[in-house]
Amino acid sequence: MKPSRFIEIERATVYRGDTCVFNELSLTIDEGTHAAILGPNGAGKSTFLKLLAGEVHPVPHDETSIRLFGEEQWNVWDVRRRLGLVSHDLQHQYLEQVTGLKVVLSGYYASIGIYGHQDFTYAQISRAHAVMEELGIGYLTDRRFADMSTGEQRRCLLGRALVHEPTALVLDEPTSGLDLTATFHYLDLVRGFMKKGKTVLLVTHHIHEIPPEMERVLLLKEGRVLQDGDKALVLTEANLSLLFGCPVVLAQANGWYQALPGHSA
């Protein structure tokens, strides 16, 4: 049986201002495949996430299409219901006064914060509480977002991305700014969702964020896919040195990877 598609991008050319970030980018990811898109600063990672969120659009062309879950992307609300997006931009956009519970609840509307016209059912509110308990942030229910640590904010945003029970989670550099305990805890949560059958797409330049269960890695540089395939074949010292433009030594332990400077002995 043909697998269902999660992301299907065909020949998308995308500009941000005067910069052509993607020139006829084509890329397909199936549902159920956990993948990491790895790329240096300026590679186009954030632009890629904005493309998925419908915040930037490709230059219209007959041969260009973007489908999420088999749907054309302009059906943005349907798609958002199936997608849980955790991005940095989001974290910075949050208003100081929003409490933890409301941050999580806002996931039902894929909105920033909560507005007067949004009503929530009893079931939605109890689901938000349950998600917060699951993430270990029940104690943040009434705390303002501005008064939380970076790790707490990050877990609240994960709750926001999960509350509406999406089939796929897209994470943008999820552990940057987190200390070791918070990083390990966050990655444990992500691995838990992978085991529960959610498709996880990680977009990052941190190699150590790639969980052992993630099977596919795409290397993105200057808007082009340099390599795409099985993690063990793609994550090599030669490929990473080329990707980041500096010599990289790769360390591995228990299925995790870490990049270090220099040349192999």
Ligand SMILES: Nc1ncnc2c1ncn2[C@@H]1O[C@H](COP(=O)(O)OP(=O)(O)OP(=O)(O)O)[C@@H](O)[C@H]1O
């Ligand atoms: N509004 C804009 N106007 C002009 N150029 C832009 C704009 N936004 C992004 N760019 C350019 O597009 C390219 C890709 O940017 P993008 O933010 O997608 O990179 P990134 O991979 O997320 O990098 P980082 O790891 O630093 O976050 C960069 O060269 C950037 O300067």
Ligand SMILES: [Mg+2]
């Ligand atoms: Mg970025």
